[in-house]
């Protein structure tokens with residue numbers, strides 16, 4: 001089962017590499033819920049877990065807004081703050097902290113030009129990013145429409161792809177560690 005899933009994940013990664021220019025090392029943008037999840041489930045070192053899942057080297061990112069949101073959650077999230085501080089910081093221009101969702105959106109935007117995979121445990125954030133036009137939703141349409149949308153948008157909607165993948169990743173992590 002695990003091998004099957006792993007094959008599926010890697011196939012998806014290959015697809016995004018070929019069609020949308022995602023390149024190794026893959027950049028994974030983690031929000032606070034995901035960092036917390038990794039720690040709670042002992043999925044560390046996180047880059048190893050994610051590398052294994054995606055079948056390639058990864059770089060883990062977060063943002064200053066996400067770190068300060070974690071800080072604001074107090075004692076229970078101290079470990080998550082420390083872990084988040086060890087990740088690379090994706091640059092956001094928010095002088096005052098904004099919500100994780102707003103911050104992620106500002107980084108990924110409509111085109112996801114930086115080719116981030118988004119890793120979150122937050123259903124609302126996933127839903128929100130999935131509302132945007134994206135190849136995954138296009139898959140349900142007829143083939144012809146898909147290809148045009150994908151070609152036109154090129155690297156767009158990576159955020160959504162990322163989310164889907166990250167869900168899978170998470171499941172995988174659980175399986176591999178338990």
Ligand SMILES: [Zn+2]
Pocket residue numbers: 063064065066092093094098103
């Ligand atoms: Zn920010």
